[in-house]
C-alpha cells in the first residue's frame with residue numbers, strides 16, 4: 513500500500529477544505545476533560561471512523577491519580593448593574609474558567625475581580641484557563657472588556673455541575689496482519705481552540721479513515737482522549753496490551769502556518785524518531801527535530817519510565833511558543849486548509865515508511881546481477897544513471913538481511929519512497945525477497961521474531 517500515492521492523486525486544496533470543515537463542525541463544542549462536550553465530539557468523529565467510546569467512572573484509581581468528577585455546563589454570564597449581559601458563555605465558551613464550580617451571586621466589582629482572567633499583552637483576546645484539580649470558579653475575558661467594567665453590583669452565574677460521573681474517551685482500532693501496533697494519540701479536551709486540539713484530532717480522524725481501506729501490516733490504534741488524565745487512564749486500563757505498541761505518535765498543533773517540529777521519543781533513536789526525521793528531511797520544507805523533554809503533551813505519559821514507549825510528537829508551531837496558544841485567537845482562521853492537508857500528507861508519508869520498512873535479501877549477492885538484461889539499468893542512450901537506478905544498486909548491495917529499507921534510504925540519501933519502489937521492482941524481477949515479519953500474527957501474544965531480536969539487541 514502507499515497512502516501517499518492515494519493522497520497525491522487527489523486535489524490537496526479540496527482535502528484541506530474537508531479537513532477545515534470538519535474542524536469547524538467541532539469548533540463550537542464546549543469540551544473539557546470529562547462531560548458531554550467530549551461525548552459530542554466523539555460522536556461526530558464516530559460518524560467518520562469506527563470508534564469505540566469508553567466511559568470510566570469518577571474515582572477510579574489510575575496510577576497516582578484518580579478519575580475526576582464529571583463537569584457539565586449549560587450557561588454562564590456576568591450581568592452589569594444595568595442588567596445587560598457583559599460576559600456571555602453563549603458568545604464564547606472560553607469565557608468560563610473550564611471546570612468552574614456552580615455559582616449564582618451578586619457581588620461588587622472588587623469582589624468579582626479576583627475571579628476574572630485576562631491577557632494584558634493581547635487586550636482583545638480571551639484567555640483559555642482551567643481549574644481541573646482545584647475547585648474554583650472564574651471568567652475569562654478580554655483585557656479591554658475588563659477595563660470597561662464600571663463599579664457597581666454584578667450578577668454572576670455559572671450554571672454548571674461537577675459531580676460523580678465518567679471520564680470518556682474514544683478508541684479506533686484497525687487490525688492489520690500483525691498484532692503489533694502503531695498508536696496515534698491526540699487530546700480532545702479543549703473547548704473552542706483550533707490548532708491546539710482540533711487540528712490534531714481532525715488529521716488523526718482523516719488518517720484513520722484512509723487507513724480503513726488499506727491492507728495493513730501493522731494494527732493501528734487511534735486514541736481521542738482528554739489530555740494528561742486521559743492518557744494516564746488509558747495506560748492504567750491497558751497495561752496488558754501496551755507491549756504490542758511498536759511505534760506511536762502524538763498529533764497536536766498541526767494546522768497553523770508554522771514549520772514542522774518533531775519531538776523525539778524518550779528513547780531518542782526509536783524507529784519512529786528516524787522515520788519522522790527522514791520524512792521531514794525529504795518533505796522539502798524547513799523543519800526542526802527536538803530532543804525529548806518530560807513536558808509537553810501526552811508523550812509525557814507514554815514515555816514515562818515505566819512504559820518508555822517509542823512515541824514522538826508531531827507539531828507545527830510548538831505549544832506555548834505562539835502568542836495565540838491557549839487564547840481565543842487560536843481560532844478557525846488560525847488553522848489553514850492547506851496546512852492541515854500538508855500535515856495529513858506528512859502523516860501519510862510516515863505511515864508509508866512504517867508499513868514499508870522491512871528487510872530484504874539479495875538473492876544474487878555474488879557480484880552485481882546484470883541489470884541491463886532485465887531492463888533495470890539505464891537506457892542505452894542515457895549518459896548518467898538516475899536516482900531510481902542508484903536506488904536499485906543500493907537496495908541490492910545492502911539487502912543482506914541486516915538492513916531495513918530505512919537504513920538503506922538513510923545511508924544512500926535517497927527518499928524512502930524511491931528505495932521502496934526499487935525493492936518492489938527487484939522483488940518482481942526475482943533478485944530480491946522480503947524477509948517476512950513471521951511471528952506476530954494471530955493470537956495477541958506474539959513475541960518478537962528472532963530477526964527482530966537480532967535487530968533490537
Ligand SMILES: [Zn+2]
Pocket residue numbers: 702708838
Ligand atoms: Zn492546550
